[in-house]
Every structure is written in C-alpha cells, then in structure tokens.
Amino acid sequence: MMTNLTFNKEELEAILYSLEGYIQGNDDNKLVDELVDICYKIEEELAWLKVKELKANYSKKLVTN
Numbered sequence: 001m002m003t004n005l006t007f008n009k010e011e012l013e014a015i016l017y018s019l020e021g022y023i024q025g026n027d028d029n030k031l032v033d034e035l036v037d038i039c040y041k042i043e044e045e046l047a048w049l050k051v052k053e054l055k056a057n058y059s060k061k062l063v064t065n
Helices: 009-023 029-064
Strands: none
Touching: 009 029
C-alpha cells in the first residue's frame, strides 16, 4: 500500500542529518548508494520548501507595502 507522507522542514532536516551520519563509516556500498540517493531527494525537497517560503515572504511584503 502506497501512502503519501508529509514531513515539515525540521523533520526533513533531522532525517537528512541522521542519514548522513549513518552513511559515514558504513561499509555496505550498495546501502550507502541507496541512502545517498534518498539524501539527494530530501535535499531537493528542502530546496523546494525554501523557494516556497521565500515566495510567501515576498508576497507578504508586496501586500503590506
């Protein structure tokens, strides 16, 4: 069963931090490659959230000025 999970920015950052720590010192190259791919996806999501946040802040400034 596929579900759509939603994480906030802080949760994604915590997951990314944990994965990066787990990757260091792990000698299972296949697992490390899979985790690195997951980290890239999380980083992309965090970048998208940052853009969304910047746009919202910019829109607020336009409304208040």
